Amino acid sequence: MITHFLRNHIIGDIKIVNLGEMAFICLYNRCLAIFLICIAFGYTSSSDLEIKVNPPEDFEIVDPGYLGFLYLQWQPPVSLENFKACAVEYELKFRSIGGGRWKTVITKNLRYKYGFDLNKGIEAKIHTLLPKQCTNGSEVRSLWSEATYWMPEQGNLETKIKDMDCIYYNWQNLLCSWEPGKGVHFDANYYLFYWYEGLDHALQCTDYIKANGKNVGCRFPQLESPDYKDFYVCVNGSSESKSIRSSYFIFQLQNIVKPLPPDYLSINVKNLLEVNLQWSIPRGSIPAKCFIYEIEFTEGDIAWVTTTFDNEMCIMRTSNGSHELCFSTRSKVNIYCADDGIWSEWSNEKCWKGMNSKNSS
Structure with missing residues (x-):
């Protein structure tokens, strides 16, 4: 447009412009120069100026004394006045030190609770997120704020207990047992503490199993609503001669249930070929839908x-001869009620021969 304007105002070698036209031409040249500078330095408009946000303040990992159930907490970043209308979020990442992949959580809260294995250290990091609607269409993230947590490691590693084994018998009675660590002095003894969500604080075992005067296990009292929750256990020790390293465990009780075996079995042989095996549902409070059975025939x-x-179950005999038929069975909590379980003991064997049956132990 400008070149067309100038072409129409040139007579010979003389350019005829008035004062207003000259100002317009100068403004055009100035805008063109600014445009070229913006291209050279990667800017195209004032709306594309870089938006920044600070990381969260006072990020820390807090141990409330729940044997591994920790709080990761922080405060909002400073200088959020320009983003008061925005729903600020936080991206939190954490893992056990040396534990591989990070677990990632996006939250608007200022605290996150999680259960950790305190046998290892914990590392975590967090940054602030500004949503796209507040930043011209691109998500903005702050720098990371980082925190770590370690339980004090007292005593040599070999002083920790060995072979910790916990079984929730018939989904009612919890019992844990262990072997003492190596190299501990004769005056050493171990003590168990436990916590799960619903308890105000960690509790100590009140009924220890003893061997040679030393604690080697714990019989737990009747627990109130502990199922499908993380169950935290710490076994520490004391000795006047040397420090003892603590051990930490996390499990869910429904995954360590050991039920009773069926206590009644029957064999019904039809036409000497078809065999029907039946057994009673194990005694106790475990629902019938929660069992799986293993049959040895x-x-x-x-x-x-x-x-x-x-x-x-119904099976077919391999022949109609007079072979003796025997079977026994055991039970376990199935995948619909737990992630894992422990097989019961085998039931007493039930046998059949001819038209007579017998029980054998």
């Missing part, structure tokens, strides 16, 4: 093992 020299979710 023998017919003469043939033996096999199978599993079923029902408390009966």
